[in-house]
Structure formats: C-alpha cells, structure tokens
Amino acid sequence: MMRHTNVARLAALSLLCLAMLLPARAFAFVKGVETFDLANGMQVVVIPDHRAPVVTHMVWYRVGAADEPTGQAGIAHFLEHLMFKGTRANPNGTFSKYVASVGGEENAFTSSDYTAYYQRVAKEHLADMMRLEADRMENLVLTREVVDPERDVIIEERKSRIDNSPDAQMSEALSAVLWFEHPYGRPVIGWLNEMEQLTLEDAISYYDRYYTPNNAILIVAGDVTTDEVRTLAEQTYGKLARRAEPPARVRPEEPVHRTARMVRLASPLVTQASLVRSYVVPSYTTARKRGVGSDSAALDLFAELAFGGSTSALYQKLVVDEKIAVSLGGYYRGTALDDGEMMIYATPAPGVSLETLEATIDRELAAFLDADIDAATLERVKRSVLASAIYAQDSQQRLARVFGSTLTTGGTVEDVQAWPDHIRAVTAEEVLRAGRKYLDTNRSATGYLVPQAQAPRS
Amino acid sequence: MMRHTNVARLAALSLLCLAMLLPARAFAFVKGVETFDLANGMQVVVIPDHRAPVVTHMVWYRVGAADEPTGQAGIAHFLEHLMFKGTRANPNGTFSKYVASVGGEENAFTSSDYTAYYQRVAKEHLADMMRLEADRMENLVLTREVVDPERDVIIEERKSRIDNSPDAQMSEALSAVLWFEHPYGRPVIGWLNEMEQLTLEDAISYYDRYYTPNNAILIVAGDVTTDEVRTLAEQTYGKLARRAEPPARVRPEEPVHRTARMVRLASPLVTQASLVRSYVVPSYTTARKRGVGSDSAALDLFAELAFGGSTSALYQKLVVDEKIAVSLGGYYRGTALDDGEMMIYATPAPGVSLETLEATIDRELAAFLDADIDAATLERVKRSVLASAIYAQDSQQRLARVFGSTLTTGGTVEDVQAWPDHIRAVTAEEVLRAGRKYLDTNRSATGYLVPQAQAPRS
Numbered sequence: 001m002m003r004h005t006n007v008a009r010l011a012a013l014s015l016l017c018l019a020m021l022l023p024a025r026a027f028a029f030v031k032g033v034e035t036f037d038l039a040n041g042m043q044v045v046v047i048p049d050h051r052a053p054v055v056t057h058m059v060w061y062r063v064g065a066a067d068e069p070t071g072q073a074g075i076a077h078f079l080e081h082l083m084f085k086g087t088r089a090n091p092n093g094t095f096s097k098y099v100a101s102v103g104g105e106e107n108a109f110t111s112s113d114y115t116a117y118y119q120r121v122a123k124e125h126l127a128d129m130m131r132l133e134a135d136r137m138e139n140l141v142l143t144r145e146v147v148d149p150e151r152d153v154i155i156e157e158r159k160s161r162i163d164n165s166p167d168a169q170m171s172e173a174l175s176a177v178l179w180f181e182h183p184y185g186r187p188v189i190g191w192l193n194e195m196e197q198l199t200l201e202d203a204i205s206y207y208d209r210y211y212t213p214n215n216a217i218l219i220v221a222g223d224v225t226t227d228e229v230r231t232l233a234e235q236t237y238g239k240l241a242r243r244a245e246p247p248a249r250v251r252p253e254e255p256v257h258r259t260a261r262m263v264r265l266a267s268p269l270v271t272q273a274s275l276v277r278s279y280v281v282p283s284y285t286t287a288r289k290r291g292v293g294s295d296s297a298a299l300d301l302f303a304e305l306a307f308g309g310s311t312s313a314l315y316q317k318l319v320v321d322e323k324i325a326v327s328l329g330g331y332y333r334g335t336a337l338d339d340g341e342m343m344i345y346a347t348p349a350p351g352v353s354l355e356t357l358e359a360t361i362d363r364e365l366a367a368f369l370d371a372d373i374d375a376a377t378l379e380r381v382k383r384s385v386l387a388s389a390i391y392a393q394d395s396q397q398r399l400a401r402v403f404g405s406t407l408t409t410g411g412t413v414e415d416v417q418a419w420p421d422h423i424r425a426v427t428a429e430e431v432l433r434a435g436r437k438y439l440d441t442n443r444s445a446t447g448y449l450v451p452q453a454q455a456p457r458s
Numbered sequence: 459m460m461r462h463t464n465v466a467r468l469a470a471l472s473l474l475c476l477a478m479l480l481p482a483r484a485f486a487f488v489k490g491v492e493t494f495d496l497a498n499g500m501q502v503v504v505i506p507d508h509r510a511p512v513v514t515h516m517v518w519y520r521v522g523a524a525d526e527p528t529g530q531a532g533i534a535h536f537l538e539h540l541m542f543k544g545t546r547a548n549p550n551g552t553f554s555k556y557v558a559s560v561g562g563e564e565n566a567f568t569s570s571d572y573t574a575y576y577q578r579v580a581k582e583h584l585a586d587m588m589r590l591e592a593d594r595m596e597n598l599v600l601t602r603e604v605v606d607p608e609r610d611v612i613i614e615e616r617k618s619r620i621d622n623s624p625d626a627q628m629s630e631a632l633s634a635v636l637w638f639e640h641p642y643g644r645p646v647i648g649w650l651n652e653m654e655q656l657t658l659e660d661a662i663s664y665y666d667r668y669y670t671p672n673n674a675i676l677i678v679a680g681d682v683t684t685d686e687v688r689t690l691a692e693q694t695y696g697k698l699a700r701r702a703e704p705p706a707r708v709r710p711e712e713p714v715h716r717t718a719r720m721v722r723l724a725s726p727l728v729t730q731a732s733l734v735r736s737y738v739v740p741s742y743t744t745a746r747k748r749g750v751g752s753d754s755a756a757l758d759l760f761a762e763l764a765f766g767g768s769t770s771a772l773y774q775k776l777v778v779d780e781k782i783a784v785s786l787g788g789y790y791r792g793t794a795l796d797d798g799e800m801m802i803y804a805t806p807a808p809g810v811s812l813e814t815l816e817a818t819i820d821r822e823l824a825a826f827l828d829a830d831i832d833a834a835t836l837e838r839v840k841r842s843v844l845a846s847a848i849y850a851q852d853s854q855q856r857l858a859r860v861f862g863s864t865l866t867t868g869g870t871v872e873d874v875q876a877w878p879d880h881i882r883a884v885t886a887e888e889v890l891r892a893g894r895k896y897l898d899t900n901r902s903a904t905g906y907l908v909p910q911a912q913a914p915r916s
Contacts, residue, residue, distance in 0.1 A: 073639075253651050259631040260723075
C-alpha cells in the first residue's frame with residue numbers, strides 16, 4: 001500500500017521533535033490561523049497558505065496508545081489500519097483510490113497521545129476529502145472478515161519493524177524501564193502477545209468510544225478561507241452525531257524515580273555499539289500545569305546548547321576535541337499530554353567502551369551545567385532554533401502537524417503562536433537551572449546496544 | 459499496634475520462599491488434611507495438629523496487589539489496615555482487644571496474589587475468632603472518619619519502610635524494570651502518589667468486590683476435627699451472603715524480554731555495596747499451565763544446588779575459594795498465580811567491584827550449567843530440601859501458610875501433598891535443562907546498591 005504508518009516510537013519521537021521546532025507566529029499566513037467549533041463539538045483549525053492551489057486536510061483524534069485499555073496494547077494503531085477498510089457507502093479502498101486518482105497523497109499516524117489521518121490534494125477535491133473522512137468517522141464497517149486479516153498485517157508490521165531491529169527493540173525496552181506506571185512505557189505498535197489477542201469487539205468498542213466528532217480536530221491548511229472551510233465542514237462533519245463522550249484522559253502518574261536504570265541489548269544485527277539516554281522531564285503541558293511553564297522553553301534551548309547539533313557543547317568536546325565519540329546528539333520531546341523526555345544518543349569512536357563514553361557524557365554534562373553560557377552563544381542558538389522553525393514552515397503538512405500535535409496534547413493555537421516569544425525570553429540562568437533541575441540520572445534510563453560478540457556480561 | 463504487616467516486597471518474597479520449602483505429606487497430621495466448601499462457596503481447609511490445645515485460624519482472600527485497579531496501587535494493603543477498624547457490632551478495636559485478652563496473637567499480610575488474616579488462640583476461643591472474622595467480612599464500617607486517618611498511617615508506613623531504606627527502594631525499582639506490563643512490577647504497599655489519592659469510595663468498592671465468602675478460604679490448623687470446624691464454619695461464615703462474583707484474575711501478560719536490565723541506586727545510607735539479580739521464570743502454577751510442570755521442582759533444586767546455601771556451587775566458588783564475595787545466596791519464588799522469580803544476591807569482598815562480582819557470578823553460573831551434577835550431590839540436596847521442610851512443619855502457622863498461599867495462587871491441597879514426590883523425581887538432567895532454559899540474562903534485571911561516595915556514574 002502507498003500508505004505509510006509511523007508507529008515506531010522513535011519515529012514518533014523524531015516527528016514530535018520536529019514539530020516542536022515549528023513556531024507559527026513568524027509568517028504572514030500563520031497570522032491568519034483561525035479556529036472554531038462545530039455544533040457537535042468538533043474543533044476546526046484553518047491555516048491559510050495561498051502559495052499554490054493545494055490543501056492539506058487532516059483529522060486528528062484526541063486518543064493514542066497511552067489511552068488504550070490495559071491488556072489491549074496496539075489497539076490505537078490497529079484502528080488506524082482498520083480506518084482504511086471502508087464503509088458501506090465507500091467500501092474497501094474507495095477512499096484511497098480516489099486520492100490516488102486525483103494525484104493526491106495520504107497518510108495516517110498513531111502516537112501515544114493522538115491518531116491522525118490526512119490527505120494532500122488540489123483544492124477542488126477538499127470537499128470530497130471531507131465527505132469521505134466524515135463518512136469513515138461514523139460508518140466504518142468492522143466485521144470479522146475485515147479485522148482478522150488486518151490483525152495479521154499489524155503483527156507482521158511489528159515483526160519487521162521492531163523484532164528485526166535492535167534499535168527499535170532498544171527503544172522499546174528503554175521506554176519500558178524509563179516509565180514505571182505511565183503507558184508511555186508501552187510501544188505504540190503494541191506488545192506482540194496483546195496484539196494477538198485483539199478482537200473485533202475490542203475494535204468496535206474503541207471506535208465507538210473515541211471516533212466521535214467531539215473528540216476530533218479538523219485541520220485544513222492551504223489555499224482556502226475560513227468561510228469556505230466552515231461551510232464545507234458544516235455540510236460534512238457537522239452532520240455527524242456525538243456518538244460518545246470520551247473519558248477524561250487521566251493516565252497513571254509516575255512515582256518518584258530514585259534509581260538510574262539501564263538496558264543492555266546484544267544482537268548479531270548490531271555492527272556498531274551505541275548509547276542512548278533518556279530522562280523524564282516536563283512537557284510543555286505538564287510544565288504549564290505545574291506552574292513552571294518557562295521550564296519547557298528553557299529545556300528546548302538546553303537541548304540545543306548541550307547536544308543539539310555540531311556546535312553544541314558536548315559535540316564539540318566529545319566528537320571534535322577528544323574524539324571519544326564519532327556521533328552525538330539529543331533533543332527535547334516537549335509535545336506530550338503528560339511528561340516529556342530529554343534524549344541523548346552517541347556512538348563511541350573505535351576502541352572506546354560504552355562505559356567510558358557514558359562517563360564522559362556525564363562529566364561534560366556536569367561541566368556544562370557548572371559553567372556559564374555566554375550571551376552571544378545563547379543568542380546564536382535562539383536565532384538558529386527560530387530560523388529552523390521558519391524554514392520548516394515551507395511544508396504545509398508540517399505546519400498542520402504542529403497545530404494538530406499541540407491541540408491533541410493539551411495546548412492551544414495561542415500556545416503555538418506564543419512559542420517564539422517564549423524562546424526569546426529565556427535567560428542563560430533559566431537554561432542552566434532547568435538542566436540542573438531535571439537532568440538527574442535517577443530520572444533516567446540508559447541503553448547500551450552492543451554487537452553480539454562483545455555482548456555477554458560475563 | 460501489636461499487629462505486624464508484611465508488605466515490603468522482599469519480606470513477602472522470603473515468606474513465599476519459606477512456604478515453598480514446606481511439604482506436607484511427610485507427617486501424620488498432615489495426612490489428615492481435609493477440604494470442603496460451604497454452600498456460599500467459601501473453601502475450608504482443616505489441618506489437624508493435636509500436640510497442644512491451640513488453633514491457628516486464618517482467612518485468605520484470593521486478591522492481592524496484582525489485582526488492584528490501575529491507578530490504585532496500595533488499595534489491597536490499605537484494606538488490610540481498614541479491616542482492623544471495626545464493625546457496628548464490634549467497633550474499633552474490639553476484635554484485637556479480645557485476642558490480646560485471651561493471650562492470643564494476630565497478624566495480617568498482603569502480597570501480590572493474596573491478603574490474609576490470622577489469629578492463634580487456645581482452642582476454646584476458635585468459635586469467637588470465626589464469629590468476629592465473619593462479622594468483618596460482611597459488616598466492615600467504612601467512613602471518611604475511618605479511612606482518612608488510616609491513609610496517613612499507610613503513607614507513613616511507606617515512608618518508614620521504603621523511602622528510608624535503600625534495600626527496599628532497590629527491590630521496588632528492580633521489580634519495576636523486571637516486569638514491563640505485569641502488576642508484579644508494582645510495590646505491594648503502593649506508589650506514594652497513588653496512595654495519596656485513595657478514597658473512601660475506592661475502599662468500599664474494593665471491599666464489596668473482593669471480600670465475599672466465595673472469594674475466601676478458611677484455614678484452621680490445630681487441635682480440632684473436621685466436624686468441629688464444619689459445624690462452627692456453618693454457624694458463622696456459612697451465614698454470609700455472596701456479595702459479589704469476583705472477576706477472573708487475568709493480569710496483563712509480559713511481552714517477550716530481549717534485554718538485560720539494570721538498576722543502580724546510590725545512597726548515603728548504604729555502607730556496603732551489594733548486588734541482586736532477578737530472572738522471570740515460571741511459577742508452579744504457570745509451569746503446570748504450560749505443560750512443563752516438572753520445570754518448577756527442577757528450579758527448586760537448581761536454586762539450592764547453584765546458590766541456595768553454603769554448600770552450593772556458587773557459594774563455594776565465590777565465597778570460599780576465590781573470596782570475591784563475602785556473602786551470596788538465592789532462591790526460587792515459585793508460589794505465584796502468574797510467573798515467578800529466581801533471585802540471586804551477593805556482597806563483594808573489600809576491593810572487589812560489583813562489575814567484577816557480577817561477571818564472576820555469570821561465569822560460574824555458566825560453568826555450573828555446563829558441568830554435570832553428580833548423583834550424590836543431587837541426593838544430598840534433595841534430602842536437605844525435604845528435611846528443612848520437615849523441620850519447618852513444627853510451626854502450625856507456617857504449615858497453614860503453605861496451604862493458604864498455594865490455594866490462593868492456583869494450586870490445590872493435592873499439589874502441596876505431592877510436592878515431596880515431585881522433588882524426589884527430578885533428575886540432574888532436568889535441573890540443568892531448566893537452568894539453561896530460564897536463566898537467560900535477557901530475562902533478568904540486576905541491581906547495584908552502592909554507597910553514595912562511589913555512586914556517581916561520571
């Protein structure tokens with residue numbers, strides 16, 4: 001199928017990371033972003049972009065893998081697959097064939113916090129996209145004939161994406177030990193043993209509970225006006241009934257973490273040892289809830305300054321000066337309904353052990369947090385972060401994703417628009433304070449991925 | 459209070475471990491064990507022991523911390539506390555005062571799989587124990603006045619038992635990374651943040667769902683006959699209504715583990731570094747369900763042969779010969795409704811790092827599994843395991859616990875009675891095969907407890 005599904009956790013993380021780097025306020029057309037609700041509770045966001053006669057049409061559901069019932073890991077992503085199976089009016093493949101026939105592209109993706117569907121088409125096809133997407137929000141046909149073979153498809157997908165990939169296995173295990181109680185510790189694609197048990201009834205129950213207009217957000221970016229979108233939305237989505245009142249998104253909270261955790265994975269598929277470290281840190285949403293909203297913008301800049309690129313402090317020290325690592329990077333995953341993560345990854349130079357690499361990273365992180373950040377460096381990094389956000393706006397789809405991921409994780413259109421100002425306002429002292437506050441190894445998990453030959457702990 | 463509550467996970471494990479070493483069949487009085495059900499579904503087990511005119515009276519509920527609703531970690535143990543708060547007929551403290559006034563002792567304990575209450579009294583008080591225990595099974599008074607202050611008590615208990623104890627914190631973190639999905643990864647006492655949220659309504663709902671005679675087992679050991687117990691039970695417990703049908707005890711299953719996990723805890727309270735390793739292995743119950751029932755008896759003997767005492771292979775090598783460790787031990791926790799654990803713990807000799815100790819343990823475990831077990835050694839260990847079980851029978855309470863823990867974790871009276879025969883039947887080849895099959899570091903988590911001074915990973 002032409003459809004690609006981003007379910008691997010790392011893929012989702014990268015995407016979220018990109019998303020965070022996309023502000024909105026800097027551009028004329030982003031200034032025109034408007035949002036309103038339909039009578040049935042569906043939120044609509046319109047992002048005008050008149051550079052070309054195309055539109056990006058997205059529907060986001062406020063539900064993801066972290067909302068799954070216990071024991072049904074994978075149902076969110078399973079339903080994403082099933083949404084392509086057709087309705088009575090538009091049976092198997094009609095929607096996708098239509099998109100292809102007009103030269104459009106489509107995709108869908110599931111993360112821990114949301115599930116989304118989109119098409120990019122010439123503007124004259126927008127009405128049809130809305131009609132077809134609204135149809136499958138209410139009329140999806142779920143039968144054993146549809147569900148049973150698709151279960152095999154997601155199981156096969158898991159086998160090829162995770163079970164044959166040491167990187168993906170490491171990512172999965174790292175999340176599992178990083179989060180003790182929160183479902184962010186579960187892989188978005190699901191655990192194999194639970195995927196095998198997913199039933200038709202599970203799928204129907206999940207669809208009926210979450211795929212209702214009052215749990216959805218329509219985002220249209222492109223060559224349209226708010227009035228055009230409003231009219232079309234009322235004719236399509238506006239006709240759908242509220243099928244359910246989705247429950248409050250209250251997930252188990254993490255207990256206080258007091259231990260540094262570690263995962264070691266040895267595999268013959270690994271040719272180059274590598275290290276990854278993840279810390280639980282506040283997301284944009286949880287920082288705001290706890291009254292420390294500025295910590296998240298500070299963490300954005302901390303990540304950039306410490307290990308975000310080739311000019312970052314740790315890259316300069318470990319890769320350029322000491323040549324202990326051949327690569328090193330990291331980022332802040334701040335777009336999440338619950339807490340976020342700070343990730344660091346590195347590959348040692350030949351002859352350097354992961355233990356030495358890890359100790360050096362810890363030493364240099366401590367040194368970074370003990371030193372000052374000079375004003376010129378901070379300004380350069382702020383400009384760089386804002387500039388990459390500006391360049392990224394060139395993609396209609398990415399911009400739409402910024403709004404979708406923010407709105408499904410507790411943020412607002414205004415939050416997206418205010419992000420550049422928050423970045424500009426951060427002081428060097430705030431960056432260091434946030435780093436010292438959250439980059440405690442007792443809040444972290446570290447993964448060692450090693451070739452099988454050097455694997456045994458004995 | 460005179461009541462002691464065994465909630466710390468390690469304590470529960472030791473207890474379970476002891477329980478496993480107690481067979482029943484070897485003793486005259488154990489031959490007379492009888493079991494029957496009351497009309498309301500309550501199971502009764504009578505263990506005659508006429509050495510002295512005393513009885514041990516226990517009620518076991520088939521519910522424990524692993525049955526708790528998500529987000530309510532600690533409710534099982536909280537309810538154990540609340541059960542001492544009194545009923546309308548026997549308000550605050552009446553039951554405990556009565557036990558004390560007749561020179562008896564009482565206790566209660568919560569584990570992942572069960573919750574139990576017991577009293578040991580002179581036989582003439584048995585009828586009153588049954589009357590009072592039956593009363594609180596149905597008539598417990600749960601009000602805000604009772605629940606709110608007791609929540610503070612369990613929170614204080616957690617603080618003193620776990621939060622001030624690096625050993626307990628390590629045990630907690632080790633379980634959390636060993637089990638990805640299964641609630642055995644949660645501490646029996648609960649996570650502080652969830653304990654703080656437990657409400658009166660949670661307690662009532664839990665009590666009404668699980669504290670019903672059809673979910674309970676009465677065990678009476680002592681100077682009684684089955685007929686006496688039957689008559690008294692029908693007059694007390696037999697009058698209770700089934701208040702609920704407890705749900706099937708289906709917990710999330712573990713995904714396949716592919717990574718060796720590790721936890722490091724540094725604390726100024728630690729004066730001596732130590733190491734603990736735990737593997738997920740089948741329990742008696744899951745081995746039987748999977749058609750590999752003999753694996754569990756083999757694991758019992760494996761634990762004894764490899765690291766169970768001062769004559770074990772690893773103790774001889776690491777403590778006696780190489781003097782790398784000053785202590786070393788381990789055991790098999792086989793009594794569990796879901797999978798069990800194989801535990802190893804060791805303390806390094808001065809100047810030996812935990813890394814060296816761990817590598818040596820792995821090397822010697824591999825050597826043990828590669829070598830043969832000579833027939834004389836196997837016979838000696840079998841005799842020793844059976845003998846300690848025989849000695850342990852001297853305690854009426856321990857014997858009653860063997861039956862209670864077995865019956866609440868999927869076993870039967872016959873399983874207890876057949877255990878010595880299963881031990882006798884195990885071959886050397888079966889011991890080694892079980893060890894090779896299950897002692898894979900990818901199924902394990904290892905904990906390093908280190909003094910703060912040598913703690914930082916940098």
